[in-house]
Amino acid sequence: MYVLKHGIKKNPEKRWMLPDRIFFGYGACHILAGAFLERPPLQGFYGERIIPDEGFWGNHIYVTDGVIAFDHHGYSARERLLGHHRKGWSKQSAGWDCTIEKVDFDLLDTAELNQRKMLGPDQYLQDPISRAHRFIKRIDHAEDAKRALRTTLIQAPICVSI
Structure with a gap:
């Protein structure tokens, strides 16, 4: 899991200069999801939000059709995206947990x-x-x-028994 250097998210110039995947993965995921839904390249997708439990970091928004998902990594199985996110944040914060909600x-x-x-x-x-x-257009x-x-x-x- 990539971790931004301290202060980058608070500095508009440094934040804007981040490569696209880091920009959309660490602070602007909601913009990427919103742009996807504004001009959907594939139909049937909706937004979902990972909301960390009280006292934890790790909010993330992506789009999904319930089976596959799209975010700054591109397309992946939805469960794989959720597992990757959980694994990364659990390594940083013992006891990390979250709720998944449909974006409304x-x-x-x-x-x-x-x-x-x-x-x-x-x-x-x-x-x-x-x-x-x-x-989105490059994909x-x-x-x-x-x-x-x-x-x-x-x-x-x-498994085959011998």
Whole structure:
């Protein structure tokens, strides 16, 4: 799990200069999810939010169809994304746990986001929505989603007694 250097998230210039995956993975995941839902490259997706238990860090927003998910890593099996997130935060904070909720607010609305302690699109140095759309456009959604879906269908090997 990548950890940002202290102070980067509070410095608009340094935050904006982060590579896309780090920018959208560590503080602007809601913007990426909102841009995806604004112009969905695949149908049937909705936002979900990882909400850490009281006293812990590790909030994250991604989009999913219930089986596969999309975030700054690209497409993956939803359960794999959740497992990766849990493993990373559990290593940093003993007892880390969370709740998963369906997003029921506009991921690109500043007032809605500020109520949940997230920055709105107009509170970044430049336009994060355009940046998210450029990031999304670089992906082969059909192929990457199909690859992620195949990982959900792989079954455990059958054990044979000898």
